[in-house]
Every structure is written in structure tokens, then in C-alpha cells.
Amino acid sequence: MNAVELLREVVRIPSESRNEDAVVARLESAFLELGLTPKKTGRNLTATLDGGAGPLLLLNSHTDTVPVGQGWTKDPLKADVEGGKIYGRGSNDAKGCLVAMMIGAQKAFASNAPKGKVLIAASCEEEVLGQGLEVLLPTLPRPDAAVVGEPTGLKAAVAQKGLLLLEIIAKGRSAHAAHGGGVNAVEAAARDVLALSNIKFDREHPALGATTLHVTQITGGERHNVIPDRCKLVVDIRTTPSVSPDEIIALVKKTVEGEVTIRSNRLGSVETDPAHPVVQAALAANPSGRAYGSPTLSDWVFLKGIPTVKAGPGDSKRSHTPDEYLEVAELEAGVAFYENLIRSYFDKAAS
Ligand SMILES: [Zn+2]
Incomplete structure (x- = not known):
């Protein structure tokens, strides 16, 4: 599946918080096209990749966006590609992360699958910290570790205010x-x-x-x-x-x-021991990145007690702004990043 085309499609579907149904429907069919079986819980969508006995890694990102707002010089819902940039509300925060996670995970399990399970959770209402991951999590098996997909330039956030x-x-x-x-x-x-x-x-x-x-x-x-x-x-x-x-x-x-x-x-602050395999896997997947602390909130607040790293393609400073974009190169690097992170996590968790 082509990450750029899927991202453009989901950017064209408006999905302000609490109005995610249409984008969830498109993502449901995308999961099926990837050979996965999606499960809908409210407006949250999950799918599991199963490599047999082993740890459970949760990959989470969100389907909702903030409203389009004022000041755009590009069409916020057309997902035009100009100069290598995919423009549109949600391209950077966080539909690019979600698409990269879905395709990266599918690639990781397509050949030489890791021993363990990845659960992808596309949650709603993140921007309003509403009926998303917080209500979904208790219905899921308890993950051993988690990755929250938010635009961090593929750097590993090991703490969040x-x-x-x-x-x-x-x-x-x-x-x-x-x-x-x-x-x-x-x-x-x-x-x-x-x-x-x-x-x-x-x-x-x-x-x-x-x-x-x-x-x-x-x-x-x-x-x-x-x-x-x-x-x-x-x-x-x-x-x-x-x-x-x-x-x-x-x-x-x-x-x-x-x-x-x-x-x-x-909404408490959270942190993960930088020595934990999930952090080490994120650092291994992007050797030029480094661990850092993030000032912005995300669904990580609801993962207290689960070792978590926040990382994804894009730049947090572009979120919620007019002319929000994600570079095609960033998206493609994101797909490879999540695939490598998954492989590295299960290697480290097994050793
Ligand atoms: Zn976000």
C-alpha cells in the first residue's frame, strides 16, 4: 500500500474531534487491504498483528484533528502535494504518524515476523482528551510497552509534561x-x-x-x-x-x-526509563535522533504504568497551524522507522 496516497485520502476526510466516523470507515477498509482484521469500539479502531507467543506492543495514534481554523494559503482538505510537502489539516498531527504505523507494522510482519504481537489502536478524540484511548485501553489486553505516534521528528520522547x-x-x-x-x-x-x-x-x-x-x-x-x-x-x-x-x-x-x-x-506527567527496550528500540530505529522530554500532551497520559515512547514523523510546531504539512520524505522515513522500531523492540525484549 502506498503511504502517500493513503495519507492524502485520509487528510481529505475531515475528522474534527467527535466527528471521526468517516475517517474511521476509510481506515477500516485500509486495515482490510493490509490483510488485517479491524475491530471498532465506539469510534476507536484496533487491529492486531500476531507473530505468536511473545510480548504485546501497542502502537497508538489518533484519527481526530483540531478544526481547520483561519489563515490557510493552501486548501486544508485537498492534500495537495507541492514541493515534496503534503498539505492539509491533520497531515502532520497525526494522520501521517497513523498511516506510517499501519504500513510500517504490516511490513514488519510481512516477512520474518517478530515473535510477539503488535496491537494498532487508532483512537478518537485525542485533541480533546475525550472518549479515545482512555476508554479503549481497559477493553484491550494489557500491553507490555507502547509507542504513541505524534510528530517528534522521529526523536524518542522519554517523558511528557x-x-x-x-x-x-x-x-x-x-x-x-x-x-x-x-x-x-x-x-x-x-x-x-x-x-x-x-x-x-x-x-x-x-x-x-x-x-x-x-x-x-x-x-x-x-x-x-x-x-x-x-x-x-x-x-x-x-x-x-x-x-x-x-x-x-x-x-x-x-x-x-x-x-x-x-x-x-x-493529565499527569509521565516518563519511561531510557534503558527500557521500547526506548532503546526507538533510538535504534533512528540513530541520528536522541531521547528528549516533550512539553506537549498526548494520549500517553492515559498509558501511565506502561513503558511508553512517543515518536513519529513530522514536527510538533506545525500542528494546529495553517498550512500544516508533512513532507513525503518524512512520511516514508516514518514507515521505515516504525518497521525498524518493531523489529528492534522484539529482538531486545527476547534477549
Ligand atoms: Zn496529535
């Missing part, structure tokens, strides 16, 4: 602005914003670096002539395994006057 979202409510007492009096919640929130900007975390993660904390939203006040009694801050914190969410929450509570509540603590 998590997301902790906090809300802080500054409270005051309203009054008529002309009369004065009252307690201004916006001013209280301002003090909290400044105090938060001075928070420093004393430990860095070797691959991910520092924990970061940013106040990204502020809402307060109803009218120009009323001293506001309430102001809300949203704090976006990108976590690493070096500083736990509990420790961060305690520190934020100590730092601010307002009331701290947790909006989301579901």
Missing part, C-alpha cells in the same frame, strides 16, 4: 464605586497574580526541565461603577515527575489570598 489546572477565586465586598468602601476583589486577585509570578520550583526534571506556572485567564467585575466582590483566575501549570501536583497545590495555597480549587488534575 502533565497539565494541572487550578482556579483561584478572590473574594471581596461590593460597594458603589462613587461612595468608596467595600473590598475590591480585582485588587486582591492582582496581588495573587503577582505573588504567583514569583513562585519558583527548586527541582528540574532531567528531560523536561522546569515546572511552569502561568495565570492565563482573569475574570472579574460586572459594571464600571461597582466595586467587584469576586474575581477568578485560571492557572495553567505544566508539571513534571519531579514536583508532584499535591506539592504544587500546597505551594499555591500558601502563596495566594484567594480560594484555590482544582479544575483538572487528570
